[in-house]
Amino acid sequence: MLPPGKHLVLGNIACAEGAIRAGCRFFAGYPITPANEITQHMAEELPRVGGYFLQMEDEIASMAAVIGASWAGAKAMTATSGPGFSLMQENIGYAYMTETPCVVVDVQRSGPSTGQATMPSQQDFYQARYGAHGDYEAVVLSPWSVQEMFDLTVRAFNLAERFRTPVILLADGMIGHMMEKLVIPEKVETVERRRPAGASCTPFGTEDPSLVPEMPRFGEGYRLLVTGSSHDPTGRRDYSPRVMEAKLRRMREKILRAEGEVRDIVEAGMGDARIAVLSYGASARPSYGAVMKARKEGIRAGLMRLRTLWPFPEEYLSKVAGEVEAFLVVEMNLGKAVREVERAVHGRVEVTPLTRVGGVVPTVEEVYQAIRRVDECL
Amino acid sequence: MPVKPLSYYRERYIRHQPSPFCPGCGNGIILNCFARAVDELGLDQDRILCVSGIGCSAWIPSPHFNSDTLHTTHGRALAFATGAKVFNSDLTVVVFTGDGDGAGIGGNHLIHAARRNIDITTILVNNLSYAMTGGQIAPTTLHGSRTITSPYGNPENPFDLCRLVAAAGATYVARWTAYHVVELTRSMEEAIKNRGFSFIEVISPCPTRQRRIFGFRNPIYEVPSRIMEMLVESTYIRGREPKGHYCYAIPRAGVKEALEAVETELGRRDLGAGVRQVDHLRWGTVLRVDCAGPEELDSVKELLGEVPEVERVVGALEGKVELGVFVRERRPEFVESLREVMRRAGGV
Ligand SMILES: Cc1ncc(C[n+]2csc(CCOP(=O)(O)OP(=O)(O)O)c2C)c(N)n1
Ligand code: SF4
Ligand SMILES: [Mg+2]
Numbered sequence: 001m002l003p004p005g006k007h008l009v010l011g012n013i014a015c016a017e018g019a020i021r022a023g024c025r026f027f028a029g030y031p032i033t034p035a036n037e038i039t040q041h042m043a044e045e046l047p048r049v050g051g052y053f054l055q056m057e058d059e060i061a062s063m064a065a066v067i068g069a070s071w072a073g074a075k076a077m078t079a080t081s082g083p084g085f086s087l088m089q090e091n092i093g094y095a096y097m098t099e100t101p102c103v104v105v106d107v108q109r110s111g112p113s114t115g116q117a118t119m120p121s122q123q124d125f126y127q128a129r130y131g132a133h134g135d136y137e138a139v140v141l142s143p144w145s146v147q148e149m150f151d152l153t154v155r156a157f158n159l160a161e162r163f164r165t166p167v168i169l170l171a172d173g174m175i176g177h178m179m180e181k182l183v184i185p186e187k188v189e190t191v192e193r194r195r196p197a198g199a200s201c202t203p204f205g206t207e208d209p210s211l212v213p214e215m216p217r218f219g220e221g222y223r224l225l226v227t228g229s230s231h232d233p234t235g236r237r238d239y240s241p242r243v244m245e246a247k248l249r250r251m252r253e254k255i256l257r258a259e260g261e262v263r264d265i266v267e268a269g270m271g272d273a274r275i276a277v278l279s280y281g282a283s284a285r286p287s288y289g290a291v292m293k294a295r296k297e298g299i300r301a302g303l304m305r306l307r308t309l310w311p312f313p314e315e316y317l318s319k320v321a322g323e324v325e326a327f328l329v330v331e332m333n334l335g336k337a338v339r340e341v342e343r344a345v346h347g348r349v350e351v352t353p354l355t356r357v358g359g360v361v362p363t364v365e366e367v368y369q370a371i372r373r374v375d376e377c378l
Numbered sequence: 379m380p381v382k383p384l385s386y387y388r389e390r391y392i393r394h395q396p397s398p399f400c401p402g403c404g405n406g407i408i409l410n411c412f413a414r415a416v417d418e419l420g421l422d423q424d425r426i427l428c429v430s431g432i433g434c435s436a437w438i439p440s441p442h443f444n445s446d447t448l449h450t451t452h453g454r455a456l457a458f459a460t461g462a463k464v465f466n467s468d469l470t471v472v473v474f475t476g477d478g479d480g481a482g483i484g485g486n487h488l489i490h491a492a493r494r495n496i497d498i499t500t501i502l503v504n505n506l507s508y509a510m511t512g513g514q515i516a517p518t519t520l521h522g523s524r525t526i527t528s529p530y531g532n533p534e535n536p537f538d539l540c541r542l543v544a545a546a547g548a549t550y551v552a553r554w555t556a557y558h559v560v561e562l563t564r565s566m567e568e569a570i571k572n573r574g575f576s577f578i579e580v581i582s583p584c585p586t587r588q589r590r591i592f593g594f595r596n597p598i599y600e601v602p603s604r605i606m607e608m609l610v611e612s613t614y615i616r617g618r619e620p621k622g623h624y625c626y627a628i629p630r631a632g633v634k635e636a637l638e639a640v641e642t643e644l645g646r647r648d649l650g651a652g653v654r655q656v657d658h659l660r661w662g663t664v665l666r667v668d669c670a671g672p673e674e675l676d677s678v679k680e681l682l683g684e685v686p687e688v689e690r691v692v693g694a695l696e697g698k699v700e701l702g703v704f705v706r707e708r709r710p711e712f713v714e715s716l717r718e719v720m721r722r723a724g725g726v
Contacts, residue, residue, distance in 0.1 A: 026465055047723035052464050052716055057490040061457035064450065068429070068461025071448060072469070076461070094451050218446045218462055219469050221424040225441050227449035236394065236441055237449075 001045055004186045011149040012037035012079075012176040015105060015169070016045065018153030019077050021188040024103070025051035026074035028065035030058055030084060033117045034173035035107040038079040059084035063091035063104070070100045071226060073217035075157055079105035081173070083114065085124060085131070092166055093132030094228045099204065099213065099251065101160040101193055103153070105169045107176040110359040119359025120173035120282055125336040128168045129310045135248050137255040139262060140168045140310040142280040146180035152307065158191040159262065163254055164212050170309060172332070174282040174361055196222070204247070205233020211254035255311060264307035265316060269295055273302030275374050276320055278341055279330040280306040282361050287330045290367035299375045301328075309337070317344035326374050327351040330367055332360075350377070387413045391423070394441045399434065402602025404556035404582030408503060409438045411559055412472070415566035427462055427469045431455040431484060433476035434510045434584070435503035453484025456491045459498050467713045470570060473500045477518040478508040481537055485517065492546035492575050496712035499569045499576040502539065505584035506591065513587030520659070523591055539579045544705045549574035551705035555581040555609040558701065565703065574711050581609060581699065592657065604657060611666075612659035616702030620694050623675040626658065627665040627682045630689040639687040640665055644678070651678050660697030 002009070002017055009017075016038045019027070027042040029035075039055070046053040052069070056062040059080050066076040080088065085106045095102055108124050110116035124131075128140045139159055143152045149171060156167040196203075196214040201222055206213040213233070216222040225235030230244040238244075255262065269291055270276065279287035284305040294301040304320065306313065321327070326349055329338040338353040345351055354370045356362045388395075391413035399405045416426065424446075428439030432452035440449035446469075450458045455473045463471045473480075480488050480502045491498060507525055508514040514527040515534065522531040544551045550572040554562040562580060569576035583605040585598065592608070594601050614620050629636035633655055640653050644667070651674060656666045667682065669675040682691045720726050 026461065028461060044723075047716075047720040047725045050720060050725045053719075054460070054464060054716075056457065056460075057486055060454060061460070061487055061490070064454040064457035065461030065464070067450075068448065068458035068463075069465040070461075072462040072465035074461075074465045076465075090451050091454065217466075218427050218448075219425050219466050222446070223424070223444055224446045225449075226447065227440060228451060229449065 001049065002184055004184045007182045007184065008179055009146060009182050010037055010176070011146045011171065011178050011180070012107065013041050014146045014149040014182045015079070015153045015171065015176070016041035017184065018150035019103065019157065020045055020049060020051070022154040022157035023075040023190050024077050024157060025049070026066065026069040026076040027051070027078065028054040028056050028062040028069070029078050029080065030056055030062050032081045032084045034109055034176050035079045035081045035105065037176070038105060038107070059087040060091060063088040066102045067091060067095050067098070067100050070102050071218055075101070075161070077103040077105065079107065081107050081109045082111045082124060085127065089131040093134055093136070095166040096132065096136040096251065097134070097228045098226050099164040099215070100166065101164050101215070102166050103156045103160055103169060104166055105153070105171060108170060108172040110357065116359040118173065120332065120361060121357065121359065122172060122281055122283060122332040122336070123357070124170060125309065125331070125333060128170045135252070137252045138168065138310045139163065139165060139255060140170050140308070141264070142170050142307055142309050143175055144281055144284045144305060145175065146178060146182050148307070149175060150182055150184065154188055158189070161191045161193045162212070163258070164193060164215055165255065170281070172282050202233040204231055204235050211250050211257065259311050262308050262311060263313050263316065265313060266305040266307060268303040268305070270302035270304060272300050274325045274378060275299065275301040275328060275371060276304055276324040276326070277301055277328045277330060277367070277371065278304045278306065278337065280309060280337065283330045283332050286362050286364045286367050289364035290371055293364065293368050294371045299371060301371050312340045312344070314344040317341060318346070321345040321348045325349055325378050328354060328370055328374050330354045330362060332356050332362070387417065391416065391444050392442055393444045397442055398437060400586045402583060402585040402605070403434070404505065404580070404584065405434060405438050405503065407556045407559060408501065408580055408582065409442060411563040412438070412443070412501070412566055414563045415570065418563070419567055419570060421470055421570070425469055427471045428474060429455045429459040429462070429471060430474040431476070431479040433479045433508070435474055435476035435479065438474045438503070453479050453482065454487060455479070456484065456487040456498065456500065460491060460496055463496060463498055464713055464716060467497070471498045472570065473498055475500060475502050476509070477502060477504040477506065478516045481517045481539055488543065489546040492543045492548040492577065494712040495547055495549055495574040495709050497573050497575070499566070500578070501566070502577065502579050503582045504539065504579050505582045505588065507584065507587050509584045509587045513590060524593070525591055540577070540704050543577045547575070547709065548577045548705060549707040549709055550576035550703070552577070552703040553579040553581070553699070553701050555613055555701065556583055557606050557609045561615070568703070574709060581613070583609070608657035608659060611656050612697070613699045613701050614695065616700050616704070620698070622668055623670070623672055624666055624668040624694050625675060625679055625682070626661055626692045627667060627688045628661055628690045628692065629664065630687055633663050633665070636687040637665055639685050640667065640682065643681060643685055647681060649674055649678055649681070658697070659699065661692065
């Protein structure tokens, strides 16, 4: 582990460092660019702190091992990129269904399929939210810097433990492979899952207002029933519509009820903005530069940078729509977050997408020109 | 060993009855053997973790066995189990899987878990098909078998799972059938005690699907015993060659006609041999001819070869499945090796 203080490191290394400080002691993964440095750093560092690193036979097994370890009591994580993320989806769905805290890092690369293995994208925006079948509420975070690879990995673990749910860190090949300053604090705040205090426990139901049940671990005598099939609060398989509906609604509600706590938007220049630029991850960097440049040129633009992508901040955007005249959505895909923005804005103001694919990050100039075009139409 | 009443096992080890298995299913027998093995070993139930995938076999422990259970996705039980065992090696981890679950969709995890020699016991229920989904071809379905996805006969060939897992590096490998309950129970005990990857294949009756696969036309309540007899007929225990002097006559067309013809021929020659109809996994419904001694058997074989209703004569051992323990080895165990890694890294 790197000592507290200032470092110049890769985003992927910052992610692994954050994970270990958040308490991660189990990592299972499979090699893939551009996530390899996370795996490599975990292989090196985890055994030094008494943790376990496993290279599994594929990403399906990696995700499975993470869930198994989590029920054995571990804070557990895996890291991958597009093709591996696709393979993990069924077991990510299992983690939602069984309310298993864990962290999945997707260092997005350009796709579909093998695509451009070494080049970044933001094309998994919806896969991170809807990749597994069935209904669930996803928590997805998006870092824009090396520092945030560290900070948001810590946050991902804390949210996973807090809500007993998988949390996805949706990074990208640029942030993962970029070197930048990282400041490691002396102390990192961590959250632990609620554990049962008494001799009995209902691991899949609770009276607690958080709606998050207590989570025992294997080997403690609770004789747990953990299953991906519909189950009652004790874990026993039960296919009745009433049981499954209650389960799905509670799992959704436990996240939505705390949306304010999960929401994470960094604003710049939004106070007097007529044009609201929305972006996240790598594409938020040129967006920031462009907004600053536009403001210098006298264009009243502001930036909303989403650090939590899901749950999508609909309410917040709906409010912003009442205060600005236009939206510009900058992302590295053919238009994904822009659909969510349109839904939240509901036709009240014009929403313009700026989309780039092919493994490139838009430039400051590109975004600036887009802001100007929007401004000219106002 | 004092005999314990059934109620003892039921109350202590089994929960959420009745079981969902069809009458005559081998899964209940396997659960029963497992409970006895655990009892015999005196294991702490609170430290047993049963992991299963998807399929009828996955329901053996979940929710029925009274310990921690983890009922996972199709084929992935071993990978889930690996994570749990690594993080808490005090757990006795037992994986229950089917032939489709463990050798089809999850075949990759099976060979890799064996290669790592992780201290997990895997009990694979081989009922020769994907039973839960309706009886489709599995990687264990015999060549030529008619299933609902091989209506004209299976064009594929089955795995020899024990050889596969042994080659992959498992340190305990055995095969039994659900008929061999005593041997199976002992084998489970040995497998659990082995500090490494243990694999037991259990050839198991599934009256609901195998009735069609084997072409049994009897009323359904007669099918379970017919399958059990077939399992006995088609297997032998390693080192214990089949007793007696006999061979099989495979009928050219109808088994009835062949039986009549062979009976007539045997009656005419007075060779002291008896013939009866039996079911055989490999040969189907055939005639078995038992003789008094080796010379008589030779004469009978010669005679049968001349009966037009008989297509082929095969020896007693030919086509039989070998049961027994095939591998007992010692190799570094995975979690111990991980500890060694930790020591080298200075983490303990
Ligand atoms: C990914 C996935 N594919 C397919 C299925 C459907 N499915 C459920 S059980 C099963 C077959 C199980 O066969 P086997 O492992 O032999 O178990 P058995 O029912 O014979 O005991 C299949 C294919 C599934 N649940 N998940
Ligand atoms: S379908 Fe076959 S394996 Fe499944 S419960 Fe019925 S008899 Fe058993
Ligand atoms: Mg089967």
